[in-house]
């Protein structure tokens with residue numbers, strides 16, 4: 001495996017950035033969100049997932065990784081504690097402005113990897129005009145389900161078997177499967193109040209006493225590190241190959 005030089009944007013001085021952009025003009029921007037991800041996963045799960053995947057790609061391509069975009073919009077967990085949804089407009093505006101700046105600053109490949117699936121809607125809305133204005137740059141964008149196009153489509157869920165498997169492959173140190181237990185009461189809700197049933201997302205578990213609370217999809221206790229690792233490796237290899245081919 002080739003290891004190329006990569007670094008985190010905010011830790012670099014201007015001359016270091018210039019040098020790295022000259023060598024490998026690749027920007028990675030992990031798009032996340034702070035959101036309840038079940039009892040066993042950290043609330044920054046989506047951003048952590050995207051960031052760790054970007055690091056793995058950057059090890060094969062080189063480039064610069066932007067700080068995770070922690071503020072996002074949309075989703076079925078707006079009433080849960082420790083969840084911060086912003087307006088779609090403000091989120092979209094930051095995405096658009098920052099991506100245009102990256103183009104202006106000379107990046108030729110821009111990878112916008114979203115860990116939170118509703119980002120897809122904002123990407124679809126904001127990116128086509130940037131790509132149209134800049135036909136010579138490569139913009140790779142989407143979630144792990146969409147960013148490889150037809151080549152690879154990973155399974156998605158919310159804190160269930162798929163996301164937990166990816167997490168076990170990417171940051172096992174932040175996951176505790178023993179927390180998948182029943183026994184919590186209403187105090188886990190903001191103001192100790194469960195939202196009214198009409199506000200429940202139909203596919204999300206809203207029973208705080210259930211070990212599957214907050215999850216959507218197949219249960220997290222079916223997750224495995226092997227399942228996560230093979231899916232993530234396939235995604236990483238596909239994107240790294242595309243980026244390296246584009247720049248060669």
Ligand SMILES: [Zn+2]
Pocket residue numbers: 037045046115116117157158159163
């Ligand atoms: Zn998620």
